[in-house]
Amino acid sequence: MRKSLALLAFLVVVGFMVVGAAEMRDFGEPNTSSMDDYFIENSQDHNEVNNVVTAILFDYRGLDTLGEASILFSAVSGVVVVLRKMKEVKKGKEEEIKEEVRYP
Amino acid sequence: MKWRMSRVVRTVADVMVVPIVIYGIYLILHGHLTPGGGFQGGAVVASSVALLIVAYGVMDRHKGTLSAMESTGLTMFILIAFMGLGSTMFYNFLAGEGGLFGGSVSDGINAGYINTGGTVTLMNLMVGIEVIAALSLILYTMAMHSGSLDEMSEMSGEVEE
Secondary structure, eight states: OHHHHHHHHHHHHHHHHHHHHHTOOOTTOOSOOHHHHHHHHHHHHHHOOSOHHHHIIIIITHHHHHHHHHHHHHHHHHHHHHHHHHHHIIIIIHHHHHHHHHOO | OOBOOOHHHHHHHHHHHHHHHHHHHHHHHTTTTSSOOHHHHHHHHHHHHHHHHHHHOOOGGGHHHHHHHHHHHHHHHHHHHHHTTTTSTTOOTTTTSSSTTOBOOOSSSOOOOTTBOTHHHHHHHHHHHHHHHHHHHHHHHHHHHSSHHHHHHHHHOOBOO
């Protein structure tokens, strides 16, 4: 029963994927290319940059890059906080923590 | 954490760290000309830090420097973003003005020149500094507190007090 149910769900998902792939546009032909053309034509005039990808990353979509940098900062903060707590427990405070748990 | 690997590993690490760091700095500084940029170059430099941690172990005194580097990189990035606020945020106020990174490029496909890009080049530099410090700090912290270094020192057999 469970295996036949799993097979049914699998076939439904595959069917949706096949329908979606059949209706997809051709490779290399976007539906709307006006934004791409704008970036390719104007990045050298606006930013004096030859690398269009870098121009998009650091100028047109700069807020996105700021978010990436903030995510990296918060990841480092989380790692440092978690591992600093482990170090404090390792330094001989396990007894106190057990006491607190036993007599809250 | 007073341990290190054998002499072969240490020598190979010494030889390989220099080209890895130079390649990472090249990727950061040429981010506006070639594929790559601050994130990728910073990851390359941080991989050399991983090599040094494997070969030599961890020293606690670098942690403050790395933390300061990371904060400085992110703060300078936000500062450069706000400095263009006369027009909009992230406005490229240095491009084509002459001076620092203010050269102008010719239209079309060309090899480019390093003194161009304006704030794009500066932001690449700041993001590179931040990524170097952040990934190195993650590696240092995890290596210091994971406890696997003690097992590795037993394996390598060269423990120095």
